[in-house]
Amino acid sequence: MDGELRIVEPSxxxxxxxxxxxxxxxxxxxxxxxxxxxxxxxxxxFVKMIIDRGHWSVLGHSQLYVQLSQGYSAYLSVSIPQQLxxxxxxxxxxxxxxxxxGVDAWLELFTQGYVYFAYYFIKELPELFSSxxxxxxxxxxxxxxxxxxxxxxxxxxxxxxxxxxxxxSMWMLKETMIITLDRASAMQLRTHRLATHSVxxxxxxxxxxxxxxxxxxxxxxxxxxxAMLHWYECKFAEIENYHKWIELGFKPEIAxxxxxxDIESTMAVTATLxxxxxxFKMRLDxxxxxxxxxxxxxxxERLLEKYSETELATLLTF
Numbered sequence: 001m002d003g004e005l006r007i008v009e010p011s012x013x014x015x016x017x018x019x020x021x022x023x024x025x026x027x028x029x030x031x032x033x034x035x036x037x038x039x040x041x042x043x044x045x046f047v048k049m050i051i052d053r054g055h056w057s058v059l060g061h062s063q064l065y066v067q068l069s070q071g072y073s074a075y076l077s078v079s080i081p082q083q084l085x086x087x088x089x090x091x092x093x094x095x096x097x098x099x100x101x102g103v104d105a106w107l108e109l110f111t112q113g114y115v116y117f118a119y120y121f122i123k124e125l126p127e128l129f130s131s132x133x134x135x136x137x138x139x140x141x142x143x144x145x146x147x148x149x150x151x152x153x154x155x156x157x158x159x160x161x162x163x164x165x166x167x168x169s170m171w172m173l174k175e176t177m178i179i180t181l182d183r184a185s186a187m188q189l190r191t192h193r194l195a196t197h198s199v200x201x202x203x204x205x206x207x208x209x210x211x212x213x214x215x216x217x218x219x220x221x222x223x224x225x226x227a228m229l230h231w232y233e234c235k236f237a238e239i240e241n242y243h244k245w246i247e248l249g250f251k252p253e254i255a256x257x258x259x260x261x262d263i264e265s266t267m268a269v270t271a272t273l274x275x276x277x278x279x280f281k282m283r284l285d286x287x288x289x290x291x292x293x294x295x296x297x298x299x300x301e302r303l304l305e306k307y308s309e310t311e312l313a314t315l316l317t318f
Contacts, residue, residue: 003243005235008213008264010291011180012298014306015268020062020159021047021127023176024103027198027268028058030178033205044127051107051131059103059128060196061270063174065157066099066117072153073097076116084109089272091168096155098162100172102196102270103128110142111135118142120156166311169273175306176270177299182215184261185292192279195271200264202256208246212239213264218290234260276303277316 015026021043028050029035050058068076073090076099087105090097101109110118110132121129122142132142161173179189183202190197212235220231238258245255271279276299282288283296300316307313 003208003211003239005212005214005232005239008180008215010182010215010295010298012295012302013178014175014302015178016174016176019043020125024050024058024061026178027061027176027270028055030198030266030268031058031201031204033200033210033266047127048131051128056104056107057196058198059107060105061176061198061268062103062159063100063172064103064106064121064125064159065162065172066120067093067096067155067157067162068099069153070095070097073099080109080114081112084112084114089171091164091172093162093164093168098157098164098172102174104196107132111138113138115141117154117156119145120154124156124158166315169312170277170315171272171274173273174270175273175276175303176268177302178266178268179295179299180215180264180266181295182217182262182291183259183265185289185295186265186267187261188283188289188292189267189269189279192271192275192282194275195269195279197267197269199267202259202263202265203253206246206252207239207242207255207259212242212259214260215262215264215291217262218294273303273312273316276300280316 015023018026025038025043025046026035028046029038047059050056070092073096077085077090084105087108088099088101090099106121107129110116110121110129115138118129118132119142122132133139135142164172181189186199189195190199214235216228216231220227238260241258242255245258246252280296280300283292284300288296303316304313307316
Protein backbone atom coordinates (compact mmCIF):
# COMPACT_ATOMS: atom_id res chain seq x y z
CA MET A 1 0.00 0.00 0.00
CA ASP A 2 1.20 3.54 -0.77
CA GLY A 3 3.26 5.21 1.92
CA GLU A 4 3.62 2.12 4.09
CA LEU A 5 6.67 0.19 5.23
CA ARG A 6 7.30 -3.03 3.36
CA ILE A 7 10.09 -5.56 3.58
CA VAL A 8 11.96 -6.65 0.46
CA GLU A 9 14.64 -9.30 -0.02
CA PRO A 10 17.98 -8.83 -1.78
CA SER A 11 18.00 -10.33 -5.27
CA UNK A 12 20.02 -10.47 -8.49
CA UNK A 13 18.75 -10.84 -12.07
CA UNK A 14 21.08 -11.33 -15.03
CA UNK A 15 19.65 -9.48 -18.07
CA UNK A 16 22.56 -9.50 -20.53
CA UNK A 17 20.76 -11.81 -22.94
CA UNK A 18 17.89 -9.38 -23.49
CA UNK A 19 17.89 -7.68 -26.91
CA UNK A 20 20.09 -4.57 -26.83
CA UNK A 21 17.38 -1.88 -26.72
CA UNK A 22 15.31 -3.81 -24.19
CA UNK A 23 18.34 -4.27 -21.96
CA UNK A 24 19.05 -0.54 -21.97
CA UNK A 25 15.40 0.20 -21.21
CA UNK A 26 15.27 -2.27 -18.30
CA UNK A 27 18.39 -0.74 -16.79
CA UNK A 28 17.39 2.86 -17.39
CA UNK A 29 13.86 2.63 -16.03
CA UNK A 30 15.22 1.59 -12.64
CA UNK A 31 16.22 5.20 -11.94
CA UNK A 32 12.60 6.41 -11.69
CA UNK A 33 11.12 2.93 -11.12
CA UNK A 34 9.02 3.26 -14.27
CA UNK A 35 9.23 -0.41 -15.25
CA UNK A 36 5.44 -0.60 -15.49
CA UNK A 37 5.70 1.49 -18.67
CA UNK A 38 7.60 -1.23 -20.51
CA UNK A 39 5.51 -2.36 -23.45
CA UNK A 40 6.12 -4.01 -26.79
CA UNK A 41 7.96 -1.40 -28.83
CA UNK A 42 8.61 0.94 -25.90
CA UNK A 43 12.37 0.35 -25.83
CA UNK A 44 13.09 2.33 -28.99
CA UNK A 45 11.14 5.34 -27.74
CA PHE A 46 12.83 5.17 -24.35
CA VAL A 47 16.32 5.04 -25.85
CA LYS A 48 15.57 7.98 -28.15
CA MET A 49 14.35 9.96 -25.15
CA ILE A 50 17.49 9.40 -23.07
CA ILE A 51 19.73 10.21 -26.04
CA ASP A 52 17.83 13.44 -26.72
CA ARG A 53 18.10 14.40 -23.04
CA GLY A 54 21.80 13.61 -22.91
CA HIS A 55 21.49 10.84 -20.29
CA TRP A 56 24.11 8.78 -22.06
CA SER A 57 25.36 6.95 -18.97
CA VAL A 58 22.39 4.58 -19.27
CA LEU A 59 23.67 3.58 -22.72
CA GLY A 60 26.70 2.07 -21.01
CA HIS A 61 24.65 -1.04 -20.24
CA SER A 62 25.79 -2.41 -23.58
CA GLN A 63 28.78 -3.60 -25.54
CA LEU A 64 29.18 -3.11 -29.29
CA TYR A 65 31.94 -4.71 -31.31
CA VAL A 66 33.58 -3.64 -34.55
CA GLN A 67 36.26 -5.63 -36.37
CA LEU A 68 39.03 -3.59 -37.99
CA SER A 69 42.05 -4.34 -40.10
CA GLN A 70 45.28 -4.16 -38.10
CA GLY A 71 46.49 -1.18 -40.10
CA TYR A 72 43.29 0.79 -39.62
CA SER A 73 43.23 -0.07 -35.92
CA ALA A 74 46.80 1.23 -35.53
CA TYR A 75 45.79 4.45 -37.29
CA LEU A 76 42.84 4.95 -34.93
CA SER A 77 44.84 4.20 -31.78
CA VAL A 78 47.23 7.08 -32.48
CA SER A 79 44.55 9.45 -33.82
CA ILE A 80 42.04 9.30 -30.96
CA PRO A 81 42.84 11.34 -27.81
CA GLN A 82 43.81 9.22 -24.83
CA GLN A 83 40.82 10.28 -22.73
CA LEU A 84 38.49 8.90 -25.40
CA UNK A 85 40.63 5.89 -26.21
CA UNK A 86 40.58 4.78 -22.57
CA UNK A 87 36.86 3.96 -22.89
CA UNK A 88 37.56 1.24 -25.44
CA UNK A 89 38.93 -2.28 -25.23
CA UNK A 90 40.58 -3.92 -28.21
CA UNK A 91 42.13 -7.34 -28.77
CA UNK A 92 43.78 -9.06 -31.71
CA UNK A 93 41.59 -11.68 -33.33
CA UNK A 94 43.00 -13.72 -36.20
CA UNK A 95 44.25 -11.10 -38.69
CA UNK A 96 42.02 -8.30 -37.36
CA UNK A 97 41.58 -6.20 -34.22
CA UNK A 98 38.24 -6.21 -32.39
CA UNK A 99 37.27 -2.94 -30.72
CA UNK A 100 34.54 -2.88 -28.07
CA UNK A 101 32.77 -0.27 -25.96
CA GLY A 102 29.33 0.70 -24.75
CA VAL A 103 26.97 2.74 -26.89
CA ASP A 104 27.81 5.81 -24.78
CA ALA A 105 31.51 5.59 -25.64
CA TRP A 106 30.85 5.18 -29.37
CA LEU A 107 28.50 8.18 -29.36
CA GLU A 108 31.07 10.24 -27.46
CA LEU A 109 33.75 9.32 -29.98
CA PHE A 110 31.61 10.22 -32.98
CA THR A 111 30.16 13.47 -31.59
CA GLN A 112 33.67 14.71 -30.78
CA GLY A 113 34.19 14.80 -34.52
CA TYR A 114 35.96 11.48 -34.96
CA VAL A 115 33.50 10.44 -37.62
CA TYR A 116 35.49 7.46 -38.93
CA PHE A 117 33.04 4.58 -39.46
CA ALA A 118 29.93 6.09 -37.82
CA TYR A 119 28.16 5.32 -41.08
CA TYR A 120 28.08 1.61 -40.20
CA PHE A 121 26.58 2.27 -36.75
CA ILE A 122 23.84 4.48 -38.18
CA LYS A 123 23.05 1.90 -40.84
CA GLU A 124 22.86 -1.08 -38.46
CA LEU A 125 21.47 0.57 -35.29
CA PRO A 126 19.52 3.67 -36.35
CA GLU A 127 17.57 3.77 -33.06
CA LEU A 128 20.84 4.44 -31.24
CA PHE A 129 22.89 6.43 -33.71
CA SER A 130 20.63 8.28 -36.16
CA SER A 131 20.74 11.34 -33.88
CA UNK A 132 24.27 11.88 -35.21
CA UNK A 133 22.77 12.97 -38.52
CA UNK A 134 21.38 16.08 -36.78
CA UNK A 135 24.78 17.16 -35.49
CA UNK A 136 25.43 20.81 -36.39
CA UNK A 137 29.01 20.36 -37.59
CA UNK A 138 29.31 16.75 -38.68
CA UNK A 139 25.79 15.57 -39.51
CA UNK A 140 26.25 15.18 -43.24
CA UNK A 141 29.56 13.38 -42.82
CA UNK A 142 28.03 10.79 -40.51
CA UNK A 143 25.64 9.68 -43.21
CA UNK A 144 28.33 9.19 -45.82
CA UNK A 145 30.21 5.95 -46.31
CA UNK A 146 33.85 6.85 -45.58
CA UNK A 147 36.26 6.47 -48.47
CA UNK A 148 39.16 5.77 -46.09
CA UNK A 149 37.33 3.02 -44.17
CA UNK A 150 35.83 0.68 -46.72
CA UNK A 151 34.32 -2.73 -46.06
CA UNK A 152 37.81 -4.12 -46.54
CA UNK A 153 38.94 -2.39 -43.32
CA UNK A 154 35.75 -2.34 -41.23
CA UNK A 155 33.21 -5.02 -40.28
CA UNK A 156 30.43 -3.93 -37.95
CA UNK A 157 29.61 -6.75 -35.54
CA UNK A 158 27.14 -5.09 -33.16
CA UNK A 159 26.35 -6.83 -29.88
CA UNK A 160 26.93 -10.35 -31.19
CA UNK A 161 29.78 -12.03 -29.33
CA UNK A 162 32.80 -13.01 -31.41
CA UNK A 163 34.42 -16.35 -30.48
CA UNK A 164 37.74 -15.55 -28.78
CA UNK A 165 40.18 -16.87 -26.21
CA UNK A 166 39.37 -17.13 -22.51
CA UNK A 167 41.63 -14.21 -21.58
CA UNK A 168 40.23 -11.99 -24.33
CA SER A 169 36.68 -12.92 -23.34
CA MET A 170 37.34 -11.78 -19.78
CA TRP A 171 38.35 -8.35 -21.08
CA MET A 172 35.71 -8.00 -23.79
CA LEU A 173 32.50 -9.61 -22.52
CA LYS A 174 30.19 -7.53 -20.36
CA GLU A 175 27.41 -8.75 -18.10
CA THR A 176 24.47 -6.68 -16.87
CA MET A 177 22.66 -7.43 -13.63
CA ILE A 178 19.73 -5.84 -11.86
CA ILE A 179 20.51 -5.96 -8.17
CA THR A 180 18.10 -5.27 -5.32
CA LEU A 181 20.08 -4.28 -2.23
CA ASP A 182 20.19 -1.68 0.53
CA ARG A 183 21.40 1.87 -0.03
CA ALA A 184 24.64 1.41 1.90
CA SER A 185 25.63 -1.58 -0.24
CA ALA A 186 24.66 0.25 -3.43
CA MET A 187 27.02 3.09 -2.56
CA GLN A 188 29.82 0.57 -2.10
CA LEU A 189 29.18 -0.90 -5.55
CA ARG A 190 29.27 2.56 -7.10
CA THR A 191 32.89 2.94 -6.05
CA HIS A 192 33.81 0.46 -8.79
CA ARG A 193 34.31 3.09 -11.48
CA LEU A 194 35.05 0.70 -14.34
CA ALA A 195 31.42 -0.44 -14.23
CA THR A 196 28.26 1.30 -15.45
CA HIS A 197 25.64 1.99 -12.79
CA SER A 198 22.00 3.11 -12.98
CA VAL A 199 20.54 3.53 -9.52
CA UNK A 200 17.04 4.03 -8.14
CA UNK A 201 16.76 7.78 -7.51
CA UNK A 202 15.71 8.91 -4.05
CA UNK A 203 15.64 12.46 -5.39
CA UNK A 204 12.79 11.87 -7.83
CA UNK A 205 10.95 8.90 -6.35
CA UNK A 206 8.30 9.98 -3.86
CA UNK A 207 8.16 7.27 -1.19
CA UNK A 208 4.74 8.57 -0.17
CA UNK A 209 3.50 7.04 -3.42
CA UNK A 210 6.04 4.25 -3.91
CA UNK A 211 5.99 2.96 -0.36
CA UNK A 212 8.97 2.52 1.96
CA UNK A 213 10.83 -0.68 0.93
CA UNK A 214 13.39 -1.69 3.53
CA UNK A 215 15.87 -4.55 3.74
CA UNK A 216 16.30 -5.82 7.30
CA UNK A 217 19.97 -6.46 8.12
CA UNK A 218 20.58 -10.14 8.88
CA UNK A 219 22.43 -9.12 12.04
CA UNK A 220 19.26 -7.51 13.39
CA UNK A 221 17.16 -10.59 12.62
CA UNK A 222 19.72 -12.87 14.26
CA UNK A 223 19.83 -10.68 17.38
CA UNK A 224 16.22 -11.50 18.24
CA UNK A 225 12.95 -9.79 19.09
CA UNK A 226 14.29 -6.80 21.03
CA ALA A 227 16.58 -5.81 18.18
CA MET A 228 13.80 -6.33 15.62
CA LEU A 229 11.40 -4.18 17.64
CA HIS A 230 13.96 -1.39 17.90
CA TRP A 231 14.67 -1.60 14.16
CA TYR A 232 10.97 -1.24 13.33
CA GLU A 233 10.64 1.71 15.73
CA CYS A 234 13.52 3.44 13.93
CA LYS A 235 11.95 2.83 10.52
CA PHE A 236 8.52 4.11 11.57
CA ALA A 237 10.21 7.25 12.90
CA GLU A 238 11.97 7.74 9.55
CA ILE A 239 8.69 7.35 7.68
CA GLU A 240 6.95 9.81 9.99
CA ASN A 241 9.70 12.36 9.44
CA TYR A 242 9.52 11.84 5.67
CA HIS A 243 5.76 12.46 5.75
CA LYS A 244 6.36 15.65 7.73
CA TRP A 245 8.80 17.06 5.18
CA ILE A 246 6.29 16.41 2.38
CA GLU A 247 3.49 18.02 4.42
CA LEU A 248 5.69 21.09 4.85
CA GLY A 249 5.86 21.40 1.08
CA PHE A 250 9.34 20.03 0.49
CA LYS A 251 10.29 17.85 -2.46
CA PRO A 252 11.44 14.22 -2.09
CA GLU A 253 15.04 15.41 -2.57
CA ILE A 254 14.79 17.06 0.87
CA ALA A 255 12.49 14.51 2.50
CA UNK A 256 14.96 11.73 1.66
CA UNK A 257 17.33 13.07 4.33
CA UNK A 258 15.12 11.24 6.83
CA UNK A 259 15.64 7.82 5.24
CA UNK A 260 18.21 5.36 6.59
CA UNK A 261 20.79 3.42 4.61
CA ASP A 262 18.82 0.16 4.78
CA ILE A 263 16.19 1.46 2.34
CA GLU A 264 15.98 -0.53 -0.91
CA SER A 265 18.22 0.86 -3.66
CA THR A 266 17.79 -1.32 -6.73
CA MET A 267 20.45 -0.73 -9.38
CA ALA A 268 21.65 -1.99 -12.74
CA VAL A 269 25.36 -2.77 -13.00
CA THR A 270 27.26 -3.58 -16.19
CA ALA A 271 30.91 -4.61 -16.17
CA THR A 272 33.41 -6.80 -17.99
CA LEU A 273 34.01 -10.25 -16.56
CA UNK A 274 37.41 -9.18 -15.25
CA UNK A 275 35.81 -6.25 -13.44
CA UNK A 276 33.18 -8.55 -11.96
CA UNK A 277 35.97 -10.78 -10.67
CA UNK A 278 37.59 -7.74 -9.06
CA UNK A 279 34.26 -6.73 -7.51
CA PHE A 280 33.77 -10.23 -6.12
CA LYS A 281 37.27 -10.28 -4.65
CA MET A 282 36.64 -7.00 -2.86
CA ARG A 283 33.05 -7.58 -1.76
CA LEU A 284 33.25 -11.27 -0.87
CA ASP A 285 36.24 -10.69 1.37
CA UNK A 286 35.54 -11.75 4.99
CA UNK A 287 36.15 -8.15 6.07
CA UNK A 288 33.42 -6.82 3.76
CA UNK A 289 30.03 -5.88 5.18
CA UNK A 290 27.71 -8.92 5.47
CA UNK A 291 24.96 -7.25 3.40
CA UNK A 292 27.21 -6.67 0.39
CA UNK A 293 28.74 -10.14 0.72
CA UNK A 294 25.28 -11.68 0.61
CA UNK A 295 24.18 -9.99 -2.60
CA UNK A 296 27.57 -10.35 -4.33
CA UNK A 297 27.48 -14.07 -3.63
CA UNK A 298 24.17 -14.15 -5.52
CA UNK A 299 25.74 -12.22 -8.41
CA UNK A 300 28.68 -14.62 -8.58
CA GLU A 301 26.29 -17.57 -8.63
CA ARG A 302 24.37 -16.08 -11.59
CA LEU A 303 27.56 -15.84 -13.62
CA LEU A 304 28.69 -19.32 -12.63
CA GLU A 305 25.32 -20.68 -13.76
CA LYS A 306 25.75 -19.00 -17.14
CA TYR A 307 29.35 -20.05 -17.69
CA SER A 308 29.32 -23.40 -15.89
CA GLU A 309 30.15 -25.33 -19.08
CA THR A 310 33.03 -23.07 -20.12
CA GLU A 311 36.61 -22.42 -19.06
CA LEU A 312 35.52 -19.01 -17.80
CA ALA A 313 33.92 -20.65 -14.76
CA THR A 314 37.31 -21.33 -13.19
CA LEU A 315 38.23 -17.63 -13.40
CA LEU A 316 34.96 -16.61 -11.77
CA THR A 317 35.59 -18.89 -8.79
CA PHE A 318 38.16 -18.22 -6.08
